[in-house]
Amino acid sequence: MGGFSELIKNFDKTRDYVREFFIYGFKVRGDFDGKSARTYDNEKRRVESWLGDYLHYGTSERGKQVAITVDSSRIATNPLYRAYASCSFTDNDIRLHFLLLDLLSDGQTHSIRSLTEGLADAYGAVFEEQTVRGKLREYAAMGILIAEKNGKTIGYRLTSETPHSLFGRFEGLADAVKFFSCLPEFGFVGHTLLQAAGMKNDCFLMKHNYIVHTLEDVILRQLTDAIAEQQLVCLSYIGKKKIPLEITGVPLKIHVSARTGRRYLILYDPHYHRLTSYRADFIRSIKTCGRCENYGEYAAMLRRNEDKCFGVSFGNRREGADCCKFHMTIRADKEREPYILERLHREKRSGTVECTGDGLYTFTADVFDPNELMHWVKTYIGRIVSIEGASEETSRFVQDIERMQAMYNGRGEEDAAVQ
Amino acid sequence: MPLFSEVYGAYFRTVERILQSESITKREIDAIIREEAFRDSFLFLPQKLSPDSHESWGFLKSETDGNLSRITKNPPPQFVTTLQKRWLKSKLEDPKMRLFLSDNAHEQLEHALADVAPLCPADAFHCFDVYADGDCYESEDYRTAFRMLLHAVQGDEILRIRFVSGKGTEQEGNFLPLKLEYSRKNDKFRVFCCRIGRNGISGYGTINLGRIKGISQTGRHLRSEGLLEKWQKSRRCKEPVTVEVSAERNGIERFLMEFASFEKHTEWDAERNVCMVRLWYDTQDETELLIQLLGFGPVVEILGPPDFRRQAAERVAAQYALLDGFHEESKNL
Structure with missing residues (x-):
């Protein structure tokens, strides 16, 4: 395994492996299509090095399987943040980091030349001025240093803000960072602040915590920047069918499911003139293709249509096409089972709930894609009196219940056959 | 302004901690590597830190007493990057931020x-399936209860709480x-x-913050170390739920994604193209799990x-009995 490094240049390949180990857990070496045994071994070793405590090994008839298994409602910190701590660097990067910061610790402004000379004089570290300039510029862009122009020369000084000074100045902020660092969508950034201050989350646990999606945050960063800058983007996308696609469009929003943790990019597709959603975990890379002049128009189109989207599907329709009026009636005893009605009310999203009979309650919603509701509908199994407005979905629901009846109670197959 | 940068990496953190001390022993360095870096870092980091290695980064030099001292004059300075500031700024817009910060502190941070x-x-970001009856973070009573509870968690403090049960x-x-x-x-x-009863701990429970009607300090404290783990262990199911997931409708991926937050064991039966899954769960959440499984x-x-x-x-039998009430047209489509 010569040349192995536990640090990596980019996230793409590793993201796939961590995801496969975490989500599936049953895959064996041969299941990693198109990857050499060496690649598999290196990636597995890397994940073992980062997340050793959470890895479990098993053997099946198909071979040795590796799984990352963790009850994420009981952990204080997302262990997958460790993958973010594995960015590779050169020897010069780390030398310049600690030596330059040491020279700049005095809080004074230094010119590039004086810093280059200081490196040689104080530590015997000889660097070309151009190399030092590059690192100083990089750190100024990151906000670690502040660049100040004095006549024709640029000087650099260290930012005065530290995590400790921030946490000291604003009472309660450290606890807030502990909390928000546990949440998805860039929680890792909060985690770096805590680490820098030598703190850990010791107060909060997260229920319904889908930690694996943190691996998409690198992609989400680019997407949210493109949204903020109203840029047209070109996505490299590999969907369920594993066919690589190039998709160009206007990124408008990220839809997130709290139930599954999945994130979807809502994109205006100028070719088909419609809104479409793409899973963030299937996006491989993003290129920006210039500012979109009509961004406001497409954002308004999303606002007009969003309430008819039960989750992420805008159907196969262009704007203005009909959507379906979906009704589901359930039975519940208001006195004895108030929690059922409470559930219906809190889960109805853009729909409405009304009492339509003795112990009968009807949920109604205008939706583009009734199929998107069916998973949720089935969580009311045992109470559903009728479904209307979506004949295809209703038919499938009936068939599903018949199959489930056969599965659990051994009846229904004959009935289904008679029909 | 990258998220994935060596500046936030484990190796930089390790070196930063090592350079905090003017003088350090090899044993102390090993302990820091163990805490901050990865399992295999012992294969890579020691030669980068050793002054005698040709691969050395040159941050340490050997002392006559066998210890190592840093070549830098000061401990590495701390800093807040623009990425971290921007992250904080985006959190200021979250109503939950005001649970932690007073209005005054919020304004000052802004x-x-x-x-x-x-x-x-x-x-x-738009979270489309969040329940509509979330907690009221704007309520002053709620904020007071939240802060009191947070301080009590950190200080092992016993509180007097009046609340409406489930x-x-x-x-x-x-x-x-x-x-x-x-x-x-x-x-x-x-x-x-x-x-807490007269004789100490009399039981364990969960209180929804939205149901708290009154809260006050008692001035009494009790060590909480290990108690939560003990309770969690007692709530863990005795036997995992075993399910068979078919590949139909992309079921395996959908299922495993949705149940990714659970402790689980999976095995794929290639012959039948099904996945056998064992899920360990909190017994308090049994109904929620049942509903979630039936959704598939x-x-x-x-x-x-x-x-x-x-x-x-x-539940399935009850639903099967209700199928008679479905429109014949949909049943026969």
């Missing part, structure tokens, strides 16, 4: 971060808060706590434990 843009536009009855007692739990799906906080319809079959399967079978 002022301090005036020169940076939020990490993403406020409306860039069954609708009002209860009051002394409680030792152990941890606060947040669910994004429910958009609610709850607190895990021990009930015939793609998922609950195989056991027998009582869990029986509950699913009862």
